[in-house]
Amino acid sequence: MIEPVTRAERVRKGSSQRRVQEKENLQQAIMDAAGELLLEQGYSGFSLRQVAERIGYSATTIYLYFKDKDELVFSLIDEAWDRFGRELEQAAASTTNPIEQLRAIGHAYFNFGLNNAVYYQLMFMQRSDFLFCPKPDEELPRIASFVVLTNAVQAGIEAGVLKPGDVQAYSLTAWSLVHGLVSLWISMPQLISESVVRGSIDTILDVAIGGLLQQQGSAIS
Amino acid sequence: MIEPVTRAERVRKGSSQRRVQEKENLQQAIMDAAGELLLEQGYSGFSLRQVAERIGYSATTIYLYFKDKDELVFSLIDEAWDRFGRELEQAAASTTNPIEQLRAIGHAYFNFGLNNAVYYQLMFMQRSDFLFCPKPDEELPRIASFVVLTNAVQAGIEAGVLKPGDVQAYSLTAWSLVHGLVSLWISMPQLISESVVRGSIDTILDVAIGGLLQQQGSAIS
DNA sequence: CAATTTGATTAACACTGTTAAGCAGATTAT
DNA sequence: ATAATCTGCTTAACAGTGTTAATCAAATTG
Numbered sequence: 160m161i162e163p164v165t166r167a168e169r170v171r172k173g174s175s176q177r178r179v180q181e182k183e184n185l186q187q188a189i190m191d192a193a194g195e196l197l198l199e200q201g202y203s204g205f206s207l208r209q210v211a212e213r214i215g216y217s218a219t220t221i222y223l224y225f226k227d228k229d230e231l232v233f234s235l236i237d238e239a240w241d242r243f244g245r246e247l248e249q250a251a252a253s254t255t256n257p258i259e260q261l262r263a264i265g266h267a268y269f270n271f272g273l274n275n276a277v278y279y280q281l282m283f284m285q286r287s288d289f290l291f292c293p294k295p296d297e298e299l300p301r302i303a304s305f306v307v308l309t310n311a312v313q314a315g316i317e318a319g320v321l322k323p324g325d326v327q328a329y330s331l332t333a334w335s336l337v338h339g340l341v342s343l344w345i346s347m348p349q350l351i352s353e354s355v356v357r358g359s360i361d362t363i364l365d366v367a368i369g370g371l372l373q374q375q376g377s378a379i380s
Numbered sequence: 381m382i383e384p385v386t387r388a389e390r391v392r393k394g395s396s397q398r399r400v401q402e403k404e405n406l407q408q409a410i411m412d413a414a415g416e417l418l419l420e421q422g423y424s425g426f427s428l429r430q431v432a433e434r435i436g437y438s439a440t441t442i443y444l445y446f447k448d449k450d451e452l453v454f455s456l457i458d459e460a461w462d463r464f465g466r467e468l469e470q471a472a473a474s475t476t477n478p479i480e481q482l483r484a485i486g487h488a489y490f491n492f493g494l495n496n497a498v499y500y501q502l503m504f505m506q507r508s509d510f511l512f513c514p515k516p517d518e519e520l521p522r523i524a525s526f527v528v529l530t531n532a533v534q535a536g537i538e539a540g541v542l543k544p545g546d547v548q549a550y551s552l553t554a555w556s557l558v559h560g561l562v563s564l565w566i567s568m569p570q571l572i573s574e575s576v577v578r579g580s581i582d583t584i585l586d587v588a589i590g591g592l593l594q595q596q597g598s599a600i601s
Numbered sequence: 602c603a604a605t606t607t608g609a610t611t612a613a614c615a616c617t618g619t620t621a622a623g624c625a626g627a628t629t630a631t
Numbered sequence: 632a633t634a635a636t637c638t639g640c641t642t643a644a645c646a647g648t649g650t651t652a653a654t655c656a657a658a659t660t661g
Contacts, residue, residue: 206617216640217641227618228618284563285506331564336557339561342559343555346505346506349511428650429649440650441609
């Protein structure tokens, strides 16, 4: 590729850049509008025609920037996964004590779910097929965010505060419990009020960690 | 109302009965076809036009027997709730030992979820709004099936095998854990194979019951 | 035998995601 | 500068969806 030297060439290059810039702008505008609509209407009431109307474009224009509806939704979920992963890592980095770490991770997970109910529902309840979609320009699947959990469990076992056992099984148990509470609240908020859920977090984390602590202990005997 | 005495009156009554019989037949035929379609296509691919085609009727005919799509789906969910409730009661009645009872209930819950994934998803994950719909001819809401769980927890506390505490909170914790595992498997079977889930049930129930056993014990200290 | 009710149908509306054809304006080539 | 091409976007259209209104024949009633 040769450097642009003449004025005409520079202008052409600038124009070209401006166009890809505008292209990215519109893509971002679509995602912004889509995100708004998703939060307002939920996934069931989320339609491309409404997204398009919101930004003053025809519905089919979206197809010039996203392959189909799924790809647009997945872009939104992907942003949520980034936030989720960061918050989990932040929690894990807040302490070195394995038990405290597990508790912090649990809290971070809970808070993400309670503060991002629509996205949580999409990520873990409705469109979890996306979890295993290979992402362009990324070698790790989205599910990789969970290494912070397995790492903490591993550290707990190595430090001797958790009974030796299968790291995956332990992590799955812990995950099940927090996911269970969050998803129950999301799907039936009428049954469990948000304040009750927020008040139950510590108790539930106690049960989870306590259950793992003496895994084969008094529960069996 | 006068008893039918003349022959004509008796014929008329028989004909009338036959008609309501046929009416109930068609209603049942719709539900059967709908149930099949639901299991084959899942809730997302479930449409009234396909149900109608399956029984050789026009789509709008369904509206003569059900108010709308929701009412049809809810009828199906309702049948599932009946089965669910029976299986839970059966499990609770299998033993008088509170701990054994909790374990049996947990197993029954798990098995229902694993064997009726589509309905479980509808009941607890996608259309749980139905949980709180008042049902005609029934005074108890569907959620009442959960008294078997709270009863078992209550019995465990009274028998002294579970630490004294809030029955609702205990039940919610136990429910969260089993629901968490079942729903994680349902929404991401690629992550957890059915065999792994089935193998995890006992371990998870151990953690749940163990966690409740010494609630405020070594987990905190 | 006439009037009316009943069970089902077709037509239609307002949506949905998606594809194909067309069109005006910017860009490029001659 | 003019002609050709390309680009971004739009309208039209297709195949679906749930749902309502109008219709029609057949059974039931008077």
